[in-house]
Amino acid sequence: MAEKKSVCPTCGEETHVYKVSQIYLEALMRVKNKENAETPLMDALKSELPPERAAKFKDADYYHYVVESFAPPQGGAQVIRSIDPDWVAVALGLLSVYILYQIYFAQHELFWGMLVFAGVVLAAYVFFRKQIKLKFETEKRKESGDKDLIERAVGNWMKLYYCSTDNVVFGWKKGE
Secondary structure: OOOOOOOOOOOOOOOOEEEHHHHHHHHHHHHHHHHHOOOHHHHHHHHHOOHHHHOOOOHHHHHHHHHHHOOOOOOOOOOOOOOOHHHHHHHHHHHHHHHHHHHHHHOHHHHHHHHHHHHHHHHHHHHHHHHHHHHHHHHHHHHHHHHHHHHHHHHHHOOOEEEOOOOEEEOOOOOO
16 A cells, blocks of 8 residues: 655645655665665655755765664663562572571671671661652653653654655644
């Protein structure tokens, strides 16, 4: 099924209107695969480029510029899989039991000091647990909200068009 082309709101033409996502993908293919990539859209855009703008770029620079200019919205760094602080405390508790066992048999004179230290650490975690959990839940909600926002922004980016005649990017609905 052929995709309906959009009309540029500036010049009213549809002959030199291209989908932004397609331009980005072809420019990225050109950057990654150099001259081996078949990119008819990039060839057409480069041939339509005014001479004064074409003089500014070498081939590789032009494709890098296009990739940067038409890149989709991106979020910041995200934690791939966040771990609940209670599970971390349980794991460290089990590890400390093993370490205390080893200390009891290898260096018995240090055992009671280390047992007191482990107790103080456990008490500190219990005391600050509410604050730690609150911070964890806040970060989790923020990441979830950012993800939704980025997904909507990429969805809108997929609806953008570029008119090479006027060098303008516009939305899929008239006037956007």
